[in-house]
Amino acid sequence: MKLHLFSQNTHIQQSITITGSKSESNRLLLLQALFPQLSIENVSNSDDACVMDEGLSIKEGVVDIHHAGTAMRFLTAFFAMQEGRSVILTGSKRMKERPIGILVDALRQLGADISFTQDEGYPPLQIEGRRLDESRVVMAANVSSQYISALLLIASRLPNGLELILEGDITSVPYIEMTLSLLNEIGVDTSFNGNIIRVMPLMNEPESKKLVVESDWSSASYFYSIVSICQLGTQVRLSSYKSNSLQGDSVLASIYQQFGVTTEFEDNQVVLTKTSEKLQLHFEYDLTHAPDIAQTIAVSCFALGIGCSLSGLHTLKIKETDRLEALKVELSKLGAQIDVTNSELFLKPSLTIKSEVTIDTYNDHRMAMAFAPLALKVPLYINDAEVVSKSYPDFWRDMEQIGFLISEQ
The missing domain is CATH 3.65.10.10 (Enolpyruvate transferase domain)
Incomplete structure (x- = not known):
């Protein structure tokens, strides 16, 4: 399934429910399975x-x-x-x-x-x-x-x-x-x-x-990316999340503060708000303890026109695809200047993004979802978009709910 994405709605006010981590x-x-007397709620x-x-x-x-x-x-x-x-x-x-x-x-x-x-x-x-x-x-x-x-x-x-x-x-x-x-x-x-x-x-x-089960912070990362790209005052509420999360990807809250997004916890919800457009020109971070959000962060930086140096990414070579090489290929299609090693990614600031580019997903759910927020900047295509079901089956429905125009090609 190939999807065409575009959105001119850069002042979003929405609430989204995300299933368990x-x-x-x-x-x-x-x-x-080891202890059958246990019961589980909010399973992914x-x-x-x-x-x-x-x-x-x-x-x-x-x-x-x-x-x-x-x-x-x-x-x-x-x-x-x-x-x-x-x-x-x-x-x-x-x-x-x-x-x-x-x-x-x-x-x-x-x-x-x-x-x-x-x-x-x-x-x-x-x-x-x-x-x-x-x-x-x-x-x-x-x-x-x-x-x-x-x-x-x-x-x-x-x-x-x-x-x-x-x-x-x-x-x-x-x-x-x-x-x-x-x-x-x-x-x-x-x-x-x-x-x-x-x-x-x-x-x-x-x-x-x-x-x-607490809702999935990796899934929340795509909404952090969206809010960071949108106008001041944009706000997205996500449920159900805890301020004392066990999930390593909850570091998103502190990372995206540097991209102008504040995080507040209210009644089992996490509230993301775009509060600043004053961004540093270069972002550096060691993602050893949260490598799954590397794709989202790299795409956010590219969309915001800032450079980044991400390290601690050695495990990305053996994921659903070689995620570092996949990022290099797909961001380059969009006009990015990017280099990768076995454990690092280096992205130079860029002020232009090529439109109507087709993003390949490599059987990797995170490639599809990480690149989707770029549709706030330019129309683009996502190949094999159904791959999101690996971790977030409702992703495209939720993207439409917040104003993305999505059509099957």
């Missing part, structure tokens, strides 16, 4: 969460998670400790190019029986579920936090819990802390001191408990 939902779905309606839920219910045979990277990592750990269950865990062509050897090696340290059915270090995986009696794992710290969270989520169901020793600088600490906080919420004892994380086995079953 994909990150929290997937963690809680796995915990619910994203493709990733649906695939995760379906995968957890499959007893044996082939489990196909398509493009869902989180599900691949979490289900690898889950099935490894399911005694007597045998599955082949596979996914899309791109998923088979995304490395998972580091997680498999870590699970093997615990005693897991996992083999690669095609290329060494990559899906598909043959997983023979068994009792994991070991409790100590040593692994590199600068890997995807999803590898680490996958181990932590199953740890309280291991006979001896888990001691995880991370070597080097840790990536995406907020996502690790989110996982530990959710474990604490159901009664699991944990500690995170320096580079050592410990999770105690849960000796007694947790009581019946209802857990409410």
Whole structure:
């Protein structure tokens, strides 16, 4: 599906409801599979969460998670400790190019029986579920936090819990802390001191408990971008959000203050208001702990005519696509001067934006949504626009609600 986007409504006053965080939902779905007495409200309606839920219910045979990277990592750990269950865990062509050897090696340290059915270090995986009696794992710290969270989520169901020793600088600490906080919420004892994380086995079953998922901050990022591009006084209300969020992407509030957007919390809503047009000429930020918002920030800077230097982006090379190269190609189409390395992005200030450009999305939901706000500046096209369903199925409907003119080509 190819969409044409344009909007002349640069003074928006709207309220949008966003479903639960994909990150929290997937963690809680796995915990619910381990502890069925838990109930969950406001679960994400994203493709990733649906695939995760379906995968957890499959007893044996082939489990196909398509493009869902989180599900691949979490289900690898889950099935490894399911005694007597045998599955082949596979996914899309791109998923088979995304490395998972580091997680498999870590699970093997615990005693897991996992083999690669095609290329060494990559899906598909043959997983023979068994009792994991070991409790100590040593692994590199600068890997995807999803590898680490996958181990932590199953740890309280291991006979001896888990001691995880991370070597080097840790990536995406907020996502690790989110996982530990959710474990604490159901009664699991944990500690995170320096580079050592410990999770105690849960000796007694947790009581019946209802857990409410906070709405997704990554999804909120596109509205931050929109408000930053709009006129003074523009205001968008989003629900349901907490000022003490577990999500690393909540750093959006402080980042976008530098783009003239203030954030206030009122009655379970976050209120975004454009209050200033005085912007610095160059924005620098280390996104090691929130890499998923890099695309949104880069596009915002381009729309605002300011340069940026973004670092801490090494994990973007192994996402749904190589996001750094994809950003370089697509922003260049629009007239941007941009360079990328394996972990950094450098964008020069630009005062012109080419119109009627077609943006390719590379099977990556964030490419489609990050570029959409540019339609406030120039008409543009988005290829394979349906890819947004991976994390935010209602995105195009919500864009129309705030005044974007969208037509299918």
